[in-house]
Amino acid sequence: MAKNNKKYIFITGGVVSSLGKGLASASIAALLERRGIKVNLLKMDPYINVDPGTMSPTQHGEVFVTDDGAETDLDLGHYERFTSLTLTKTSNFTTGRVYLQVIENEREGKYLGKTVQVVPHITDEIKRRIHLATQEADLLLGEIGGTVGDIESLPFLEAIRQFAGDVGKENVLFIHLVLIPYISAAGELKSKPAQHSVKELREIGLYPDIILCRSDREIDKSILEKISLFCNVSKHNVFHSIDVDTIYKVPLEFHKQGFDEKITELLGMWTGRPSIQDLEKVVYNYENPLRKIRIGIVGKYTELIESYKSLDEAMRHAAIANQVKLQNIYIDAEDLENKDEVEKILSNVHGILVPGGFGQRGTEGKILAVKYARENKIPFFGICLGMQLAMIEFARNIAGIKDANSEEFTQDGSLIVHYMKGQSKDGVKGGTMRLGAYNCHLVDGTNVKRIYGDANISERHRHRLEVNNDYLNKLKEAGIVVSGINKDLNLVEVIELPDHPHFIGCQYHPEFKSKPFCPHPLFYSFIKSADQLAVSKENEERL
Ligand code: GLN
Numbered sequence: 001m002a003k004n005n006k007k008y009i010f011i012t013g014g015v016v017s018s019l020g021k022g023l024a025s026a027s028i029a030a031l032l033e034r035r036g037i038k039v040n041l042l043k044m045d046p047y048i049n050v051d052p053g054t055m056s057p058t059q060h061g062e063v064f065v066t067d068d069g070a071e072t073d074l075d076l077g078h079y080e081r082f083t084s085l086t087l088t089k090t091s092n093f094t095t096g097r098v099y100l101q102v103i104e105n106e107r108e109g110k111y112l113g114k115t116v117q118v119v120p121h122i123t124d125e126i127k128r129r130i131h132l133a134t135q136e137a138d139l140l141l142g143e144i145g146g147t148v149g150d151i152e153s154l155p156f157l158e159a160i161r162q163f164a165g166d167v168g169k170e171n172v173l174f175i176h177l178v179l180i181p182y183i184s185a186a187g188e189l190k191s192k193p194a195q196h197s198v199k200e201l202r203e204i205g206l207y208p209d210i211i212l213c214r215s216d217r218e219i220d221k222s223i224l225e226k227i228s229l230f231c232n233v234s235k236h237n238v239f240h241s242i243d244v245d246t247i248y249k250v251p252l253e254f255h256k257q258g259f260d261e262k263i264t265e266l267l268g269m270w271t272g273r274p275s276i277q278d279l280e281k282v283v284y285n286y287e288n289p290l291r292k293i294r295i296g297i298v299g300k301y302t303e304l305i306e307s308y309k310s311l312d313e314a315m316r317h318a319a320i321a322n323q324v325k326l327q328n329i330y331i332d333a334e335d336l337e338n339k340d341e342v343e344k345i346l347s348n349v350h351g352i353l354v355p356g357g358f359g360q361r362g363t364e365g366k367i368l369a370v371k372y373a374r375e376n377k378i379p380f381f382g383i384c385l386g387m388q389l390a391m392i393e394f395a396r397n398i399a400g401i402k403d404a405n406s407e408e409f410t411q412d413g414s415l416i417v418h419y420m421k422g423q424s425k426d427g428v429k430g431g432t433m434r435l436g437a438y439n440c441h442l443v444d445g446t447n448v449k450r451i452y453g454d455a456n457i458s459e460r461h462r463h464r465l466e467v468n469n470d471y472l473n474k475l476k477e478a479g480i481v482v483s484g485i486n487k488d489l490n491l492v493e494v495i496e497l498p499d500h501p502h503f504i505g506c507q508y509h510p511e512f513k514s515k516p517f518c519p520h521p522l523f524y525s526f527i528k529s530a531d532q533l534a535v536s537k538e539n540e541e542r543l
Helices: 021-034 075-082 095-107 118-134 151-167 192-203 221-231 247-256 259-267 277-287 305-321 339-346 363-375 385-397 447-452 469-477 521-542
Strands: 007-013 039-045 092-094 139-144 172-179 210-215 238-242 291-299 324-332 351-354 380-383 404-406 414-419 434-442 456-463 465-467 481-486 491-496 503-506
Touching (some): 007 021, 007 151, 007 259, 021 075, 021 139, 021 247, 021 259, 039 075, 095 118, 095 151, 118 139, 139 151, 172 259, 210 221, 210 259, 221 238, 238 247, 247 259, 247 277, 277 305, 291 363, 291 521, 324 521, 351 385, 351 521, 363 380, 363 385, 380 385, 380 521, 385 404, 385 465, 385 503, 414 469, 434 447, 434 491, 447 491, 447 521, 465 469, 469 481, 469 491, 503 521
Parallel strands (some): 007 139, 007 172, 039 092, 039 139, 172 210, 291 324, 291 351, 351 380, 380 503, 404 414
Antiparallel strands (some): 414 465, 434 456, 434 481, 481 491, 491 503
């Protein structure tokens, strides 16, 4: 019996991992939302960590933070960027979270002495969380992490199989994303791995309604027909997702094939055609840049773009909106510690960004990058750790506090950045940070207030340390402007330098709230200033 008339789409992946299931889910949601359907998104992760907050970014990519302070999988970043959604703690859960809950229930005696088992207790908890994640939406898109065949994903697959029975199969669509690899020795694309993956799904009672074929090149109609035949899916329900040069094209490519229309047809949801002009405009600007600008990103995990996913995206959104082509130059902060290198490495960029980070390694190099940006009037943007280091650089070199430092790195010297009560580094890892959205008041007459066009903003945080108010007067007297404050906690949120084309640092992570069709104002203004520098350099060269 159908419990309600909400609709559900479950997306699984086969053959290999990293096929872009998150992006496919986000793209489908983007199209359905533009058809007027109230959607919500859920990521189910089969790993055993309770949340990704304690996982190394080098292992798992960025930790995405929601307004309500959940540390989540980076796919939630794709979901938010492609839709109008503000996701919450219920939008991502892991096997670890599910087991933790079931074990707590058991300890509290909630199972009345029964033997606690994967079926039904674990699967019931998964199903409960799927309902919870749906919230007010008419349609939930639930993505299952990992690959079909992984030992960890079995309870999730079993849970969605049962779920379809609970709510009525007519309300549920199973979409399976598979890789169609090109085998160069044979000179052709191969459908066999996809067939095997579907076979594996069918063995556990899941019959995909739609197959989405990922490939690095055009897929011949005959291959799609073969997949349809062998996987027992109508040929009208086999779609493709060919590699594109920008992820912003993915929803448009899906729409061209009638993918969103097919979904609404199969679910019996009748809607008008989606309005996709905003997506088309993004792609147009991306393909028609007026200039090229180079931004130096000075960090520790330099080679790992995935760990700065939202940052990278936010920069791209701003570049698209400014109609410039962005070249991000990832600079290893330790290379800058050799002072002679600073000029060589940084003289060539139009903007310098020091992103968030943890730990001391590379910080002196980052401080030299801040100094270079300040002295040479290169647009600068410091985020979280980047802002703290900008404050330290200013304290040391302008405010005369020569031993300025952060309590994250040392106990000695003038700790102008320090731990707040309850946020000591001795705390249990995970759960000791200022996390999620906090209000911030922007001060009249500052650049930042002009950039936001608003006095009251809300931004997301993920950090333990704060600017130490004991030093604030001295720093302000020396010329730093505190342009954003958290009035409730009396904390510095944004700083800027007045006699500089663009020198801004913020304690929060604005990158989490940028969208391709709605770039974040701080990134927009940073890239705009960098573009202005590029234009003036171009003019200089011409003279
Ligand atoms: N390590 C710094 C802190 O904990 C900055 C964190 C960050 O950049 N996200 O406050």
